[in-house]
Amino acid sequence: MEIQHFTHAHPLKLVDSNQKDEVICSICEELCSSSSSTYGCMECKFFLHKSCMKSIPRQLINHRIHPCTLIFITFSYGFEECDCCGDYIVPRMKFSCEACDLNLRVKCALFPTIDSEDAKEIQHFFHPHTLALVHNDEEYGSEPRCVACAQICLATAPTFRCSRSCDHFFLHKSCFFKLPGKSVNIKHPFHPRHPLTITSLPYNDHIRTCDACCRGIDSTLLAYSCREYECKFNLHLDCYELLPSIRFSGHKHLLSLFEKTPDLSCHLCGENCCNFVLRCVPCDINIHLQCFPSAPKTIKHKCHLHPLILTKSPLEYELNSDEEEDEFYCDVCEQKRNQKELIYYCVECKFIAEVNCVVSQVLS
Structure with a gap:
């Protein structure tokens, strides 16, 4: 008793x-x-x-979030934030590493993980409910998409879904391992002023837009967001992985290469950037690839025998063609292409290469 x-x-x-x-x-x-x-x-x-x-154990060894041994501690005063989820630790008991000044609330420290092949249920800080393994024969609607990669969850790929009422929340098992072990104090050069938090909860006061690529963020997807009330800075998971690496003379920040950005204008020529753009996210500066001083106007690529010249599309022979617009292809990937996008072109052979198919050579 x-x-x-x-x-x-x-x-x-x-x-x-x-x-x-x-x-x-x-x-x-x-x-x-x-x-x-x-x-x-x-x-x-x-x-x-x-x-x-x-x-509940007295200590945790080889924890996924922290390599040191975490010791169970009770404390009777003060307020501490959990280094995993950012919430206050209540009711004043935690797992702690004193040497590294790391503190986890008990629920975050004991989250089930999917390190073992037979894990049937998991939980993580980015979602408030447990996630259950989806059985291959389970009916869960048409074409559910993973909240991390946005790809369709096929029956052949191990997938977890929310065990409660969040019908849209599906997560590939493989995508779980790519996510960070904590939600708070994640720093990124795109937003040096404040740390970012990974979240699955949509804002209620505005439509979220990725501040890196300027495309919308689906409310069902995970995203990196700034917690500062007036800031409202957001990043797609894919954009978070993209690090600045291109130097532009006279500018203090490195630039990043983005393939698709809507409604952005080049700061050098003033025209719309409908294809590749070099972008400084903190300063909101955009430069066409063809306007960038060090972008090569001619390249030699393994995809074609002759040199390829940077050219604006559409070409004259395309304009005079009777074919429909959606019937023009890239000769490298053999996929349909947008005629309005920049290309590398061989005049002699009428060979067309989309920039994204030869971009490794362009950046080198």
Whole structure:
């Protein structure tokens, strides 16, 4: 009827079944249902499932978020933020690495992970609910998309979905490993003023737009966002991976190469950037690839015998053609191309290469 547990200074007494539906377990932070035995300290409003009491360890070794051993600690004063999710640590018990000044609330430290092949359910800081493994024969609607990569979740790829009411939340198992181990204090050169937080919760006050590529962010997808109220800076997961690497004489920041950006104008020529653009995200400066001083006007590429010349499309013979616009192709990838986009061209052979097919040679 009464237990002394290392997570709390006072003895914990068995909670009456009529009271369990009103209290929350301090370890898993789930409602103490009638199906599980619950112990608590009424004076401190501290409650634990019996199963959680048995399963919580005094230390964690080789944790996914932190390589050092994490020690369970209770503290009676002050407010600390969890270094995983950013929320305040309540009710003042944590897993900590004193040497590295790292503190995790118990729920974040004990998140189930998918390191093992037989994991059927996981949880992570970027979503409030557990994620359950989808069975290949399970019916879950037409063409669900992964919240990380936005690709369709096919039955052959191991996929997790929200076990609660978030019908849109699917995550490839492979995509999980590419996500960071913590949500807060993530710094990026695109936004040096404030740290970013990875989140799956859409804003209610405005439509989110990626400040790197200027394309919209689907409200169902994960994104990196700035928590500062007046800032509202956001990044696609893909854009977060893109680091500035191109130097422009006279500018303090490095530039990044973006393939598609809507409604941006080149700061050198004033024309719309409908294809590749070199962009300084913090300064919101855009430069056409053809306007960039060091961009080669002629390249030699393995895809063609002769040199290729940087050319504006459409070409004269294309304008005089009777073929429909969607019937023009890149001779490298043999895919349909937009006639309005920049190309590298061989006049002698009428060989056309899209910039993205030869971009490695262009940047070198």
